[in-house]
Amino acid sequence: MARLLLVAFVLLIIQLFLQRLAMCLMSFSSRLFHLLLSRCNRVVRRRLRTPKDLLLVDSTTISVGKSRLPWALFHGQRAGIKLHVALDATTEQPVQVIETIGTVHDEPIGEKLQTRIISL
Structure with missing residues (x-):
């Protein structure tokens, strides 16, 4: 019984770690995309047709x-x-x-x- 609880606890910790890692990767990729987009010239930005928030x-x-x-x-x-x-x-x-x-x-x-x- 104790081993089962320990395994469940370890699986829960791994799941929480993976969720946090996915959030960090999404934040990093979003920032990287924004940085790359800001380095592009006007012609490239217009071709990409990214939505523009006013x-x-x-x-x-x-x-x-x-x-x-x-x-x-x-x-x-x-x-x-x-x-x-x-x-x-x-x-x-x-x-x-x-x-x-x-x-x-x-x-x-x-x-x-x-x-x-x-x-x-």
Whole structure:
């Protein structure tokens, strides 16, 4: 009886390991495909006809008095934070939100928002 339980336990562990390995391989292959696709020129990408997801990126600055957010000085006696939002156009759902202080420029954050892994 104990040997049967031990064999069942070992088989369960092996099954869980194989499932986790399959998930890791899928994630790796997806990232590899995305990397290879990003290295292709426009002609090759158009020939592959991969689906293109439209990602909307916007930022909004919220300013308040200096005493409310002393760590986020914005302009003079004002303090502020900036919310950078990436929105999926097909589902109209936010994909990612990054919060920064109000003086941070949009370009480096926008690049972070647009680099998301496409799940296949």
